[in-house]
Structure formats: C-alpha cells, structure tokens
Amino acid sequence: MPGNTPIARVTSTTAITSTTGNSSVNQDWTFGGTWPYRPRWFNSADGRMHYVDEGPRNGRPIVMVHGNPTWGYLYRRFIAAVTQAGYRAIALDHLGFGRSDKPDKPQLYQIPHHGDRCEALLESLDLKDATIVVQDWGGPIGLTWAARHPERVHSLVVLNTFAHRPPGKVPIPLPLRLFRTPIIGEVMVKGLNAFVKLFLFKAGLVYPERLGDREKAAYLAPHPTWSSRTSMLVFPREIPAGSKGRVSDFVAGIHDPLVKAFSHKPVFIAWPMQDVAFTPDFLDNLWLQDFPNAEVMRIHDAGHYIQEDAHEKVIPKLLDFLARNT
Template sequence: MQILRTPAERFADIPDYPFAENWIEIDLGEGLTANQHYVDEGDKDAPPVLLFHGEPSWSFLYRKMIPILVDAGFRVLAPDLIGFGKSDKPDDIDFFTYERHVDWLKQWRSKVEPRPAALFCQDWGGLLGLRMVAHDPDLFACVVASNTFLPAGGTPSPAFLAWREFARSSPDFKIGPLLDRATQTPLTEAEIAAYDAPFPDEPSKAAARAFPALVPVEDGLPGVEDNKAAWPNLAPFDKPFLTLFGDEDPITKGSEKFLIERIAGAKGLNHETLSPCGHFCQEDQAERLSQGVIDMARKAGLLT
C-alpha cells in the first residue's frame, strides 16, 4: 500500500478558498503515518467550532460557512479526513474502516483543539462526529447535525443501496459531477473542478469508494455493535442538539426524527427541514446552517 499526496498544483485555482494550509501528522496504525490538512481560521483563543465533512467532499464544502462563523467570533476548524481533500490518501480500499476513521479524527482533535467545542457535522462527518460525542460528551458544547445519522443495523433505503453500489462498481467515479447532482444550487465549472481536485487518479479515490460500504446500515456489518454501544452515551447528551436537514436529500431525509426523539438536548428546539436543500446542504443553505451553529453556541454559553 502507498500513502499518496495529491500534487499541490491540483489546488492552484480553487475558487473562494483563500484559507491558509495547516498540517498535522496522524498515526494510521501498522507503522504508517499520514499528513492531515485542516483549515484553521479566526482568533486561536476564540470559542472553537468543528466542521466535519462527509463523503466524498472535503473542507472546500465549508468555504461559504467559514467566513460567517469567523465573523460571529469563532475559531473555525475544518479538517480534511484522511483520504480526502489535501490530506494524504492510502490507496488500499480495504485499509479503511469505520473505527480507524474515528481514531484518526480523534487524534486530530486532541492535538489541534482539545477545548470544548461546537460541532457541525454532515454525512460521514456525523457518523464520525456523533461517535466522538458519545465517547467524550464533555468535549462538545453543542451540536448541529445535517443530513446524517448514527446507524446501528436495520434495513437500508433503496437510495442508499444504489449509492453504495455506484461507489463500489462505477468505472467512471467522477467526484465533482457527483457533488453537483446532489445539490440544489448548480455548481460552476470551477467548483466542480475543485471537488475533483483531490482525486487525480483511481488510486487516490480509495477512501471515496470505501466509505459507502462502511456505513453500518445492515445487521452484522462492522460498526453495528460499536454504534449500538455508542447510543446509550449519546442519548443522554443534554446540551443543545439541533437538526437542520435538507428536504431534497433522498439519502437521509427523515433520519432527523430518530435523532430528535432519542437525544436529550434535541428536545424543545426549532428543528427545521430546509428547502431548497440537497444532500450537500453547505452549498445550498450556508447562511441558515451557520446561524444554527451560532444560535446553539449562544444557547450553550459557548459564544456571547
């Protein structure tokens, strides 16, 4: 297995993404390490907010939200998951597991910003972030979850099964056009190219192809028991927990009900189903999502 680094020139013309690069070394296990990239904007002493992206995007997805959150008074931290964005990319699909991704993101968190933080999570950012909340609830002041869930078996939707099969078998797995199809706001050619930028060839897409098969949506899959064990710790989380889901997202629409009904901190909040809003909600509703984070951080006393 090789650890790939996407050539820097692939990111030379990224639109509306003026953020400085930050790097940290992550222990991947098996004697391997990788360099993880992250955005770090705002005053380093300001209250932190963590922005966790999903599959197959990267921190570019948050380019519209980052300035709003910085202006509100946050230190904004948006990592590129291992295998995505500017971060290094193991080229073996079988190397990626749910548990490893959780561990790698925990390493990043503990080294970069160990203070209690607000969390915004979408897609796999929620599958990872909500596990982290369950494991260390004191490290999170509030949560805003969008188009995500924490599955522990069951029966997957036809839409998800189609996506999983496409990621596994499609010979033409183009990331940029995929993002464009999953938003309500049409992306420009430059934005589509920005989502393609991290993936110059097939080996660099190993994580992107691996992720859908790692979602524990069926009984017996790896991760089911870990998520079952996480729920008794996540359910009592009584700090503000807001859901803002997309009305036009066929993958996760309706999943917010399970979060609202089970998580203590979700009770009595103004949960919304946003429209127009596809799966990659950050493209469609950046201002509303950012305001949700600001409101929850103020409610939690993290932000004044």
C-alpha cells in the first residue's frame, strides 16, 4: 500500500478547482504572501492530499506534521527558515485539513487511517536522512512513518504531542469534553467553528494578538462549511479515555519500535509549559523517560500552538540542532 499511490502536481499557488467539502473555488491561498509555497498533490485511496516541498532537492529533508485544527500553514515560518539554511522542507495537510480533500466520512479520520496515509505520502517521496517535526496529533500520525521506516529518519523534533499508551485515565479539558459530546460537539465544532475561533484563536495561545487578519483568514479558509469540518470533530473524539481502546493500542504499537529505533539517535524536544492539553507531565513522565538524553527546551510563555506563540525561540534552536547533528 504505502508508496504505490500516484502523485499529481500543479504549479499554481491559487486553487483552480474546488476541494471536496470546500466551496472556495479560486480562493487565493497565498494569504497576503504569508504562504508563497507551490502546492503539490498526493492521491491517496481516500482522497487527494496537499503538501509543499520546498528548498534544494539534495537538501536534508525536514518533514513537518500538524495537528488539529491547523494545516501546513502552521509551519510557514519554519519552512522559510530551514530552506534558507539549505534544507528541504516538506509540510503536508492531513486529509480533511488545509487544501486536502474533505470527504464527509468520519471513519476516514480515525488515527490509524491518518497514519497510513501520512506514511504512504512520505514513502512516495523516497526520503533519506530526514528529520521529522511533530506536534499535537501530528505526533502519533507522523511518528507512524518514523517507527515503520527508521532507516529513513535521522532525528526527531518533538513539540507538544504524544505517542504513548496512556498509563491511566486521561484528564480531558472541558472544551474537549464538550466537543466529544454527541449533538453538542456537532453544533460547536461543525456549526460554530468553535475549535478554530475559540481554541486556535484564543485559549490555545498565550499571545493571541499575534494572529492578524491574514493569519486568521488562512486558518478559516480550509473549513468554510458544516460538512468540511467533520475532520476537526473526529480528532477530539479520538482522544483515548484511558489505557484501553483502539487509539491506545495503536499508539502503543508505534511507541515501542520508535523508542528502540531512536534511543541512540538525536532527539530535540521543545515544550510549551502553558499548554492546557499536553501539560508538562507529558514531557517529564513520558518523553523524557523514553529519551533521557534528548535536548530539551521548556518555553514558559507558550501555549498549545507553540509554532505561533514561540516560533522566534524554537526556530533558532531547531537550526542549531540540525547543524550539530548532520
């Protein structure tokens, strides 16, 4: 399955056809020049996926994987920085996000399916000596590829995320509990677009004022309709409630081969200490137990979306880490 799916590419930075679930035909996707990257396309069995692939073809690949409810735009500053430093930057949009197709089929957005599609896309690029950067749901999704193909991955960059079987009952913040509740969740996420407007734009940031009109437009554009927001609703409903269950079993299957493969490879962790979802306990009691020799950066004034709150702190450390671990 992975690596056998055909790729189609276009050269325009403006959408020329409607994306499934997205009525924005001819939407300008540059957002005032903040996203100047050429779109590329991967045809998965479940729908077309968008990604960008910037920088020199012979540069070391830096793969960036987003979570909910964002898309590759979250890494716009990272892409610019690593390509300027001579690296190759790849940032994908999960099915249901960004410029990727948005079928209104909740079962397609279960974590194992996301992981398989991410693996298939990255395998189609035949990457070698890569560094993978993961955050939020990008962790279990992107690290699926790293765990299954460690020979392709040189190092890990872990932002606030997880790839572990929960040791016990998982504390879920009130907004996420509401999103998981039938009917209430549909109204809040699919009707009111609350995940974007209330969490991404407000509660998930320490510095919400940093998001201007262009940035907000970029995060609103991919999900203009009720049906296009199905993917956003599935993610909070995929959060495991405890150590048992489908998602817990899936991440446990990633965890053990990941730790085995990368225990002696370079690992850099940057953690926002004010994340309401991934608290410092995830860092201290999970990640640092797995990778005690990892380089760690604790950012005290950053929330869940660390790429927005603290990009000016994380990017220099990332570039230094890459330069020292060639």
